[in-house]
Amino acid sequence: MNALPAGSVDMIFADPPYNLQLQGDLHRPNNSKVDAVDDAWDKFDDLGAYDRFTHEWLSAARRVLKDDGTIWVIGSYHNIFRVGSKLQDLGFWVLNDVIWRKTNPMPNFRGRRFTNAHETMLWCSKSKDSQNTFNYEAMKTLNDDLQMRSDWLIPICSGSERIKGDDGRKGHPTQKPEALLHRVIVAATKPGDVVLDPFFGSGTTGAVAKRLGRHWIGLERDKGYIKLALERIAKVQKAETEMLTIQAKREEPRIPFGWLVERGLLQPGAVLESFNRRWTAKVRSDGTLISAEHRGSIHQVGAAVQGAPACNGWQFWCVPKDGVLVPIDHYRQLLRAELH
Amino acid sequence: MNALPAGSVDMIFADPPYNLQLQGDLHRPNNSKVDAVDDAWDKFDDLGAYDRFTHEWLSAARRVLKDDGTIWVIGSYHNIFRVGSKLQDLGFWVLNDVIWRKTNPMPNFRGRRFTNAHETMLWCSKSKDSQNTFNYEAMKTLNDDLQMRSDWLIPICSGSERIKGDDGRKGHPTQKPEALLHRVIVAATKPGDVVLDPFFGSGTTGAVAKRLGRHWIGLERDKGYIKLALERIAKVQKAETEMLTIQAKREEPRIPFGWLVERGLLQPGAVLESFNRRWTAKVRSDGTLISAEHRGSIHQVGAAVQGAPACNGWQFWCVPKDGVLVPIDHYRQLLRAELH
DNA sequence: AGTAATTTTGAATCGAAAA
DNA sequence: TTTTTCGATTCAAAATTAC
Numbered sequence: 001m002n003a004l005p006a007g008s009v010d011m012i013f014a015d016p017p018y019n020l021q022l023q024g025d026l027h028r029p030n031n032s033k034v035d036a037v038d039d040a041w042d043k044f045d046d047l048g049a050y051d052r053f054t055h056e057w058l059s060a061a062r063r064v065l066k067d068d069g070t071i072w073v074i075g076s077y078h079n080i081f082r083v084g085s086k087l088q089d090l091g092f093w094v095l096n097d098v099i100w101r102k103t104n105p106m107p108n109f110r111g112r113r114f115t116n117a118h119e120t121m122l123w124c125s126k127s128k129d130s131q132n133t134f135n136y137e138a139m140k141t142l143n144d145d146l147q148m149r150s151d152w153l154i155p156i157c158s159g160s161e162r163i164k165g166d167d168g169r170k171g172h173p174t175q176k177p178e179a180l181l182h183r184v185i186v187a188a189t190k191p192g193d194v195v196l197d198p199f200f201g202s203g204t205t206g207a208v209a210k211r212l213g214r215h216w217i218g219l220e221r222d223k224g225y226i227k228l229a230l231e232r233i234a235k236v237q238k239a240e241t242e243m244l245t246i247q248a249k250r251e252e253p254r255i256p257f258g259w260l261v262e263r264g265l266l267q268p269g270a271v272l273e274s275f276n277r278r279w280t281a282k283v284r285s286d287g288t289l290i291s292a293e294h295r296g297s298i299h300q301v302g303a304a305v306q307g308a309p310a311c312n313g314w315q316f317w318c319v320p321k322d323g324v325l326v327p328i329d330h331y332r333q334l335l336r337a338e339l340h
Numbered sequence: 341m342n343a344l345p346a347g348s349v350d351m352i353f354a355d356p357p358y359n360l361q362l363q364g365d366l367h368r369p370n371n372s373k374v375d376a377v378d379d380a381w382d383k384f385d386d387l388g389a390y391d392r393f394t395h396e397w398l399s400a401a402r403r404v405l406k407d408d409g410t411i412w413v414i415g416s417y418h419n420i421f422r423v424g425s426k427l428q429d430l431g432f433w434v435l436n437d438v439i440w441r442k443t444n445p446m447p448n449f450r451g452r453r454f455t456n457a458h459e460t461m462l463w464c465s466k467s468k469d470s471q472n473t474f475n476y477e478a479m480k481t482l483n484d485d486l487q488m489r490s491d492w493l494i495p496i497c498s499g500s501e502r503i504k505g506d507d508g509r510k511g512h513p514t515q516k517p518e519a520l521l522h523r524v525i526v527a528a529t530k531p532g533d534v535v536l537d538p539f540f541g542s543g544t545t546g547a548v549a550k551r552l553g554r555h556w557i558g559l560e561r562d563k564g565y566i567k568l569a570l571e572r573i574a575k576v577q578k579a580e581t582e583m584l585t586i587q588a589k590r591e592e593p594r595i596p597f598g599w600l601v602e603r604g605l606l607q608p609g610a611v612l613e614s615f616n617r618r619w620t621a622k623v624r625s626d627g628t629l630i631s632a633e634h635r636g637s638i639h640q641v642g643a644a645v646q647g648a649p650a651c652n653g654w655q656f657w658c659v660p661k662d663g664v665l666v667p668i669d670h671y672r673q674l675l676r677a678e679l680h
Numbered sequence: 681a682g683t684a685a686t687t688t689t690g691a692a693t694c695g696a697a698a699a
Numbered sequence: 700t701t702t703t704t705c706g707a708t709t710c711a712a713a714a715t716t717a718c
Contacts, residue, residue, distance in 0.1 A: 020691060022693060027650070031651075032687090076693090077434045078691085082425055088422075094418070096454045097417040104712060105489070108692080109694060110694035112694045114479070115709090116692065134452055136451040158712065159714090174691050476708090487710075590696085590706085650706080688712100689710105689712090690710105695706100697704085
């Protein structure tokens with residue numbers, strides 16, 4: 001980080017080692033062994049060593065961050081209090097602590113504590129008086145026209161999104177879900193901004209930044225991780241510029257359409273067709289649509305192209321799939337089931 | 341706190357000043373003024389002063405806490421990182437960080453941040469190796485037979501629960517909901533335990549502790565708050581004792597397997613089958629099992645035949661009876677009932 | 681080939697009593 | 700104080716195998 005020019009970065013997303021301090025092995029009730037995070041990079045001699053490490057990288061981060069930039073740091077109860085205190089000590093100003101609530105956390109197999117079902121993110125500006133970016137309207141749109149809260153419900157990264165190594169096993173032990181980074185980046189940056197991730201790992205930050213038309217810088221010392229990340233990001237397509245500019249307001253159903261984009265069920269720039277194939281529209285990153293002549297919510301654009309007073313966009317718009325049209329409501333139901 | 345005997349308290353619930361550092365007045369969009377927390381007790385000169393205050397009261401708390409007791413501290417992003425770091429520095433061992441998600445938080449009127457919709461609680465034991473109370477089954481029952489997670493959805497305190505002062509205005513600016521304390525106390529204490537709240541305020545901890553049959557100690561320096569709290573607690577009725585006792589499975593008296601043979605519930609030489617019918621073993625007169633290749637306790641042989649690191653023999657081994665497999669745990673329960 | 685059942689897995693600080 | 704034994708304990712979702 002010290003090789004980068006001072007004040008050159010708009011946003012930092014950092015996922016530092018958590019210093020888990022695991023003791024012995026842990027087995028599930030069915031006797032299978034939990035594949036724990038026991039990598040060398042998560043080992044520190046004691047709290048003091050972790051504090052020094054935190055001080056060093058946060059100081060370096062502060063230097064490269066623009067005065068009006070913001071920093072996000074994610075962690076668990078093992079490390080987040082050390083990080084939070086150090087951020088305050090260095091003069092950062094906490095804007096929010098945001099809770100990532102996991103839909104599918106690992107259970108507590110021994111029944112000795114509450115299921116550890118969340119992680120904490122700290123969002124800070126460089127000082128109390130700096131002017132940070134916050135795309136309030138985009139967040140509100142993404143949350144069914146209600147203010148976005150400080151607790152976010154998002155599944156852990158699994159399935160096809162999880163990067164595999166050459167051996168077919170998980171490529172990185174702590175890969176974060178793209179939906180999480182999507183919301184972070186849409187909330188706190190503008191297209192063209194520079195996003196820095198000093199603990200790049202599997203490159204989730206770079207992949208999402210690229211898709212959303214933000215520049216990215218990733219720092220990583222493990223060559224294996226670098227290779228995986230670069231291959232991954234090479235496959236990502238940047239969404240069209242128009243899809244990335246943010247629009248505001250409007251009514252939407254209980255599952256906001258934007259969530260489908262955020263969760264990767266639909267990509268920014270994806271083309272939707274009306275059920276009768278007469279009209280098409282493209283999906284933008286904030287969950288609005290844009291057609292030849294109109295832009296707005298799925299309902300508004302659906303109504304506008306028909307010249308109708310109203311329209312249920314969930315039934316009107318479809319995804320062309322293998323020659324068949326699948327109503328976007330189908331995806332809403334998938335997500336609704338998932339979020340239960 | 342220093343007047344209390346050392347090691348005399350089973351649980352501490354602490355709701356210290358948050359050091360909110362509010363700047364000017366805040367108005368809602370309709371121009372009404374938000375009734376902020378601007379009391380003298382929430383004013384500190386700087387972070388250093390807040391840290392010294394935190395160090396002092398946490399040190400005192402540590403002294404009065406039993407070695408196997410636990411402490412809960414609630415806070416927001418303004419202070420929780422200072423508190424969490426200090427807890428760790430003093431040797432406390434974090435068991436969970438629990439998120440209180442508010443169903444009805446105050447909106448962010450300026451639209452500059454995410455709605456601050458949660459507060460954080462830290463639950464710590466006195467050291468890594470201490471044995472704290474956790475009523476796992478009670479929590480699981482309370483959560484529809486799923487493990488209780490670290491994020492709790494509970495409304496803020498309002499309506500008739502909110503204590504009013506003599507002037508009819510709110511009696512205490514940061515009164516916590518009784519539902520929150522209910523879950524904390526049921527989770528981490530037993531009936532008859534002593535609960536200490538060093539920042540008693542409106543006395544929520546005392547009220548809930550009394551109803552749940554726990555003893556309580558409240559420390560408060562504001563005489564107005566003391567008066568309100570005592571009046572409030574006087575109205576509370578302790579629930580019936582039978583409603584408060586919880587019999588956890590792991591606290592039931594132990595029944596050696598040999599007793600089943602001794603009492604004639606199983607005959608020496610009886611053949612047991614594993615629940616999946618893959619293995620068999622014979623019962624010996626001393627209460628050990630013998631299989632084709634292994635001999636030892638029900639647990640040891642169960643583990644050995646599976647090649648597993650451990651096994652609960654009570655659930656693994658069954659008695660074939662009329663074509664059905666009856667777990668030997670059934671006979672243990674019969675004997676347990678008989679022994680009363 | 682399609683559906684149902686089974687197995688696998690995820691940032692985890694995950695015992696206590698008796699000998 | 701240390702070692703051995705007892706025996707309690709999991710949820711959601713994807714991947715794999717069985718039917």
